[in-house]
Amino acid sequence: MKENPDIRVTKQRRIILEELVKMHTHPAADELYEKVRKRLPRISLGTVYRNLELLSRLGMVRKVGVSGSQMRFDGDTSPHNHIRCIRCGRVDDLDVDHRMKDCSREIRRKTGYEMIESRVEILGLCPDCRKNERQDSGNRRIAPKIGPRR
Amino acid sequence: MKENPDIRVTKQRRIILEELVKMHTHPAADELYEKVRKRLPRISLGTVYRNLELLSRLGMVRKVGVSGSQMRFDGDTSPHNHIRCIRCGRVDDLDVDHRMKDCSREIRRKTGYEMIESRVEILGLCPDCRKNERQDSGNRRIAPKIGPRR
DNA sequence: TACACTAATAATAATCATTACTAATACTAA
């Protein structure tokens, strides 16, 4: 953050990053906002959004796009994918599958696209939800909506 | 749609499905709404949303979740993935990569999750945008936002 | 064919996540 003199290291910016890196739950902006508020009670949600956007453009945090849900953020910028529970919405880390690597040539040939990034989103049931699955969901005729975030 | 007596075949429902199946652009609800409006000028956007949700629960259409963007819909329910242009937002089809198949056992072992579905989201530049890439984007210091939908 | 039942609709309001705006504040360099 210090290379560019136009981008300042403010208390808000520093603490937003610090708190995000400490969390391993891939929080949405409002969840991180609540954490940061414990240290900076007067911070506004807009500041959290603005800084997460900036930090992600600088490559210091990762935006984790969850389809059909809020954007989530990850303080771990190393290459990895995520796995999400369709029941409770929890998101966990998942190592990059080696079978996904080096398929950019194939993509190019098939579609004409230049591949920039690949994201694998695995939908499933987390260990906790698997336990509860048997009892409370007897015989649904149609699929349930994708579960809540918390 | 006829097995369940509680779910009726209305004009709106039928035409929404017909128009979606005809389109191969993975439209968002409002784009499909404009198409349907040519045949049913008094239909409301809420009706389109409501029926797309129902049809997807019945397995007759697929919701294509695009992270950080509107939900899109696909009349083709066969198993396949999508590739999206980060510049213009266009979404095209992509065959399921054989390397992604049968990794549910590995997922289970690594994370304890029961894998229900996997989605591969490839971000890249579509052929059209690749052409324009060289001229208008000289030297950005930070990454651009993900492009617009149209 | 008409009737009764209730699902579905159009129109609109409400909600939720996110972004934009603006006057006041606080880094930073001279």
Next chain:
DNA sequence: TTAGTATTAGTAATGATTATTATTAGTGTA
């Protein structure tokens, strides 16, 4: 210390989606 400007808090606006509600229209039965 000051000037310049990036950043902030507070708030309004936006855009996508969902909820509400009175009315309309499928559907099974008489």
